[in-house]
Amino acid sequence: MTSDTLRTPGAVGVGVGPFNLSLAALLAPTGFDARFFERSANFQWHPGLLLPEATLQVSYLKDLVTLVDPTSQYSFVAFLRAHKRLYRFINRTESRVSRLEFNQYLQWVAERLPNVVFGAEVREVRLAEDRFSVQVDDRTLHTRNVVLGTGLVPNIEPWSRPYLGNEVFHSDEFLRHPIDATGRVIAVVGGGQSGAEVVWHLLLDIAHLPSQLVWISHRANFLPLDESPFTNELFNPAYSDYFFSLAPDQREILLSEQRLASDGISPVLLQRIYDRLYDLEFLEPAGRNVRLLPGHEVIGMQHGSAGCDLTLRDRWGAPRRIRADVIVLGTGYHYELPDALQPLASRLTWDRDGFPVRADFSVEWDGPPEVRIYAQDAARHMRGVADPNLSLMAWRSAIIANSLLGRQVYEVNGESSVFDFDATRN
Numbered sequence: 001m002t003s004d005t006l007r008t009p010g011a012v013g014v015g016v017g018p019f020n021l022s023l024a025a026l027l028a029p030t031g032f033d034a035r036f037f038e039r040s041a042n043f044q045w046h047p048g049l050l051l052p053e054a055t056l057q058v059s060y061l062k063d064l065v066t067l068v069d070p071t072s073q074y075s076f077v078a079f080l081r082a083h084k085r086l087y088r089f090i091n092r093t094e095s096r097v098s099r100l101e102f103n104q105y106l107q108w109v110a111e112r113l114p115n116v117v118f119g120a121e122v123r124e125v126r127l128a129e130d131r132f133s134v135q136v137d138d139r140t141l142h143t144r145n146v147v148l149g150t151g152l153v154p155n156i157e158p159w160s161r162p163y164l165g166n167e168v169f170h171s172d173e174f175l176r177h178p179i180d181a182t183g184r185v186i187a188v189v190g191g192g193q194s195g196a197e198v199v200w201h202l203l204l205d206i207a208h209l210p211s212q213l214v215w216i217s218h219r220a221n222f223l224p225l226d227e228s229p230f231t232n233e234l235f236n237p238a239y240s241d242y243f244f245s246l247a248p249d250q251r252e253i254l255l256s257e258q259r260l261a262s263d264g265i266s267p268v269l270l271q272r273i274y275d276r277l278y279d280l281e282f283l284e285p286a287g288r289n290v291r292l293l294p295g296h297e298v299i300g301m302q303h304g305s306a307g308c309d310l311t312l313r314d315r316w317g318a319p320r321r322i323r324a325d326v327i328v329l330g331t332g333y334h335y336e337l338p339d340a341l342q343p344l345a346s347r348l349t350w351d352r353d354g355f356p357v358r359a360d361f362s363v364e365w366d367g368p369p370e371v372r373i374y375a376q377d378a379a380r381h382m383r384g385v386a387d388p389n390l391s392l393m394a395w396r397s398a399i400i401a402n403s404l405l406g407r408q409v410y411e412v413n414g415e416s417s418v419f420d421f422d423a424t425r426n
């Protein structure tokens with residue numbers, strides 16, 4: 001490859017999480033010249049929450065490639081086969097894959113792909129006449145296509161912002177702040193999957209149990225993720241296309257109705273936590289030093305010499321105070337335009353919910369039409385609850401790959417659906 005082609009790839013990917021890794025894996029066999037840059041030294045899937053007991057929330061067939069190319073050398077099954085553990089995997093009783101193993105798989109693919117570069121941060125993307133000028137550390141590349149795969153950003157509530165550090169941190173950083181919980185009061189804020197995983201992790205460590213664990217959620221209860229078959233249909237390509245065909249206010253209604261299809265706690269984990277609380281309370285000498293506070297919202301916080309005081313308000317307006325030594329914020333994530341794209345920010349059409357994406361996941365902007373920005377993980381408001389999930393990862397990557405290649409290399413249409421929606425209304 002000449003130094004000129006190295007500097008003018010057909011596409012530049014910003015960030016290599018699972019979503020851009022999937023696109024890199026689909027583009028690699030086509031010969032399309034793309035370069036994907038990741039600032040971390042190697043592939044890590046949400047390393048701050050890579051808890052040993054955490055499991056994948058979807059089928060392992062929803063890997064980087066299988067749903068659009070079951071013959072790919074980059075599938076999860078190919079990974080098992082390469083590691084001579086396919087029979088052992090089948091013989092296990094646990095049907096869910098652990099996140100540690102899925103991370104191993106993703107790392108294995110990342111090491112094999114010729115088009116991903118680690119330890120390289122995309123600093124700035126500018127328009128230079130009819131192409132982008134992309135600064136990657138101290139190099140400059142030129143390309144007509146940029147694919148954003150920078151993921152979501154943790155939600156940090158204003159009341160916690162001044163106190164962020166080793167005692168107050170988002171769950172996304174949980175393992176980066178090793179805490180000895182022994183004898184301390186730990187508050188976990190958030191009744192979604194991340195908060196539940198942190199609670200479960202703390203309750204498992206019998207040698208280092210907190211003197212008290214407080215679990216706070218603004219929801220009325222610790223509610224399950226809806227994993228029933230008709231709800232799982234929301235994670236199919238046909239439903240994503242149907243959702244895309246709706247008007248913005250219609251999409252907004254559906255998103256609020258479908259919240260528990262994506263934001264609840266996996267029923268298996270809820271059961272495990274419930275059973276663990278039972279054992280602690282009735283069968284184990286440690287006792288159950290856990291306070292569960294669903295239906296409570298944190299509205300303020302003060303940091304004193306002896307820990308933090310959280311001010312809560314319950315559903316009916318009654319105030320309450322909690323003192324904690326450590327506060328873990330399981331408060332979810334949102335999309336943000338990456339800093340590197342700031343030079344182009346005013347040229348993107350950004351509405352209340354995010355930027356509009358077209359059917360091929362390219363972003364609407366006022367630059368030359370042949371110079372395109374694609375966005376992964378940025379279209380929940382246009383594609384529905386499946387957008388931030390692994391379920392449609394391979395399908396979306398295939399659509400972007402086809403668009404970059406200018407021809408249909410991957411079949412992306414016609415997958416069956418149980419529903420009879422008309423997705424051709426627009």
Ligand SMILES: Cc1cc2nc3c(=O)[nH]c(=O)nc-3n(C[C@H](O)[C@H](O)[C@H](O)COP(=O)(O)OP(=O)(O)OC[C@H]3O[C@@H](n4cnc5c(N)ncnc54)[C@H](O)[C@@H]3O)c2cc1C
Pocket residue numbers: 014015016017018019020021037038039040044045046049055056057058120121122123149150151152194338340376377388389390391
């Ligand atoms: C703990 C956790 C568990 C999850 N488990 C599941 C699950 O089981 N099933 C499911 O369907 N979904 C799951 N999800 C949701 C979703 O699949 C993941 O969030 C997924 O990692 C999203 O992939 P991504 O590629 O968009 O972003 P990320 O994984 O966040 O990766 C983005 C990458 O971009 C890099 N980056 C950012 N800016 C730059 C830059 N300027 N230059 C270079 N690199 C940059 C970052 O370092 C990062 O590595 C989970 C989410 C979380 C938080």
